[in-house]
Amino acid sequence: MSNKITVLDKGYVRLIEPMGSDLSVVNAARVSFDKESGRIDDRDKRLIQFLAREGHTSPFRHAFASFEIYAPLMVARQWFKYIVGSDHAMDGWNESSRRYITEEPTFYVPGKEEWRSAPENSKQGSGKPVDPLIGNMLMNEMENHIRKGEALYNFAIEQGICAEQARLFLPAYSLYVRWRWTASLQSICHFLNERLASDAQNEITQYAKGVYELVEPHFPESVKALVKQHE
Ligand SMILES: Cc1cc2nc3c(=O)[nH]c(=O)nc-3n(C[C@H](O)[C@H](O)[C@H](O)COP(=O)(O)OP(=O)(O)OC[C@H]3O[C@@H](n4cnc5c(N)ncnc54)[C@H](O)[C@@H]3O)c2cc1C
Structure with a gap:
């Protein structure tokens, strides 16, 4: 195994x-x-x-x-x-x-069928999957958002900013x-x-x-x- x-x-x-x-x-x-x-x-x-x-x-x-x-x-x-x-x-x-640039930033992007609705019961974190058309739209938006964050991160590095601060531009929750x-x-x-x-x-x-x-x-x-x- x-x-x-x-x-x-x-x-x-x-x-x-x-x-x-x-x-x-x-x-x-x-x-x-x-x-x-x-x-x-x-x-x-x-x-x-x-x-x-x-x-x-x-x-x-x-x-x-x-x-x-x-x-x-x-x-x-x-x-x-x-x-x-x-x-x-x-x-x-x-x-x-x-803080030290060790590897390319990598992000978690849920697939179009993996986006979940808000829960009916507030004790649960999420509900049923949403329509894949909405999922697809959110997936694309998230990819744009990540690209923008990465571009700003690279821009800050080019300006001579340290990696430990430049990373503030990276979308954090999805960062691997x-x-x-x-x-x-x-x-x-x-x-x-x-x-x-x-x-x-x-x-x-x-x-x-x-x-x-x-x-x-x-x-x-x-x-x-x-x-x-x-x-
Ligand atoms: C579904 C879910 C939702 C959650 N939501 C939140 C949230 O909204 N916000 C949030 O902050 N956390 C949240 N948590 C995290 C949760 O509060 C615990 O911190 C986490 O589950 C770790 O469990 P633990 O404290 O039992 O683990 P450990 O710290 O590993 O403790 C293990 C066990 O050791 C014993 N123990 C630990 N410390 C002491 C002590 N000082 N004195 C005596 N005995 C002790 C207890 O029996 C404990 O269960 C959530 C967890 C789950 C599963």
């Missing part, structure tokens, strides 16, 4: 490194009785279910995974809120910087950013539970599906125990 999943028009989520396995969870719990398992058996699976059900969460913090994500800034802002058990609580959230996220298995499953749920924004849910697909094969019993099943 590939360790990289394409998301949205130009984004991706890539599993850099899983650390530990279901066995790390089991053995962290069994140390209380000075016991250690060599391979997962049915008792271990029941133990994982018990730990998750009863909220004995610390054993799930002995396994980690590291990802690289390329996503629009609006998704990064939502992701950044997962603080406990993620590496920016302990060390650093590492993100590409537009790249970062690395290392988090405990507990924190990853907390993220998945919230962002696979139906009230999460569609775009971050698409990333959460990618994270789920990449992480589940490495920690199948723990993910089954911790992540609620979403449609």
Whole structure:
């Protein structure tokens, strides 16, 4: 299986490194009785279910995974809120910087069938898709808007303005950013539970599906125990 999943028009989520396995969870719990398992058996699976059900969460913090994500800034802002058990609580959230010009600005542009209406229920972020004719018009307008922003950005750079200020001209929410996220298995499953749920924004849910697909094969019993099943 590939360790990289394409998301949205130009984004991706890539599993850099899983650390530990279901066995790390089991053995962290069994140390209380000075016991250690060599391979997962049915008792271990029941133990994982018990730990998750009863909220004995610390054993799930002995396994980690590291990802690289390329996503629009609006998704990064939502992701950044997962603080406990993620590496920016302990060390650093590492993100590409537009203070230094590292690469061409890249933007998320929803396709003509991907524009959603305002929601009927204010607790939901969006409603049904709009007519593709309207979507097409908005897609074209957005491309014009991005071109204009980029032109102003380049103009400011030509005037000798530093990149960290010139970037103010770039449409920010749709700008793609790249970062690395290392988090405990507990924190990853907390993220998945919230962002696979139906009230999460569609775009971050698409990333959460990618994270789920990449992480589940490495920690199948723990993910089954911790992540609620979403449609
Ligand atoms: C659908 C949806 C809509 C949202 N809308 C908004 C919004 O409009 N505005 C906004 O600002 N945010 C919003 N959020 C973000 C939300 O408020 C959380 O910041 C985000 O979901 C991260 O969850 P968390 O705080 O549980 O994560 P973490 O910070 O990773 O915390 C994990 C868990 O650790 C425990 N914990 C964390 N800190 C403490 C503490 N100090 N003391 C004791 N226990 C602690 C809690 O049990 C917590 O659930 C939204 C989230 C969702 C899913």
